[in-house]
Amino acid sequence: MSQKILINNFPYISYANKNFDADTILEKSRTFYEQMDARRSVREFSDKPVNQEVIEKIIQTASTAPSGAHKQPWTFVAIQNPEIKSEIRKAAEKEEYESYTNRMTDEWKGDLKPLGTDWQKPFLEIAPWLIVMFSQTTAPDKSKHYYVQESCGIAAGFLITAIHQAGLCTLTHTPSPMNFLKKILNRPDNERPYLLLPAGYAADDCYVPDIQRKELSEVSVFI
Numbered sequence: 157m158s159q160k161i162l163i164n165n166f167p168y169i170s171y172a173n174k175n176f177d178a179d180t181i182l183e184k185s186r187t188f189y190e191q192m193d194a195r196r197s198v199r200e201f202s203d204k205p206v207n208q209e210v211i212e213k214i215i216q217t218a219s220t221a222p223s224g225a226h227k228q229p230w231t232f233v234a235i236q237n238p239e240i241k242s243e244i245r246k247a248a249e250k251e252e253y254e255s256y257t258n259r260m261t262d263e264w265k266g267d268l269k270p271l272g273t274d275w276q277k278p279f280l281e282i283a284p285w286l287i288v289m290f291s292q293t294t295a296p297d298k299s300k301h302y303y304v305q306e307s308c309g310i311a312a313g314f315l316i317t318a319i320h321q322a323g324l325c326t327l328t329h330t331p332s333p334m335n336f337l338k339k340i341l342n343r344p345d346n347e348r349p350y351l352l353l354p355a356g357y358a359a360d361d362c363y364v365p366d367i368q369r370k371e372l373s374e375v376s377v378f379i
């Protein structure tokens with residue numbers, strides 16, 4: 157059992173290293189990299205159902221993310237109701253149509269060509285779950301939250317990792333503007349839509365772009 161003490165009058169518990177040897181740590185870091193390198197953003201989903209309990213655990217995992225002053229400034233709305241998914245698809249496609257037609261630059265659309273995206277978002281109806289992540293600009297009682305964008309970015313990373321490691325697929329979708337999500341999902345004033353992620357199985361005949369990741373030397377500097 158972990159040792160409990162008071163420091164500055166706050167409860168602390170002892171935290172012990174796992175005591176893996178150096179070779180085991182190297183092996184674990186390699187294995188996890190390989191698992192994560194196998195993750196891909198999926199745009200073609202199967203309608204095969206996923207148990208709510210799985211989505212609950214995935215959201216609990218995301219909510220273990222570190223956050224400013226441990227305020228956990230996020231709300232995850234998990235949707236499997238087909239009518240609400242349709243409503244979200246309709247509203248998202250309206251914005252996306254406008255974006256692809258009038259708002260996005262040619263350079264932007266050129267950059268997206270290899271990914272094959274367009275304004276149509278059938279996955280919003282087909283995937284068994286949509287998870288809409290809201291950032292909380294303040295707490296519900298208006299008390300302060302800190303580093304909200306950073307905290308939510310980290311939690312989104314945990315969410316994506318949890319979905320992938322459960323053997324499911326997701327996609328970060330950010331229709332812009334996405335205030336319609338606040339309206340459809342009836343969220344309070346202190347919340348802003350942050351990210352929309354479908355979650356489920358990839359379609360049987362799913363193809364993803366054959367993109368390559370940057371080499372370690374391109375993304376890092378060791379000093």
Ligand code: IYR
Nearest residue numbers: 252268273274329330331332
């Ligand atoms: N939100 C649009 C456009 C889009 C933008 C970027 I940057 C992407 O990496 C992918 C898509 C859409 O979802 O299609």
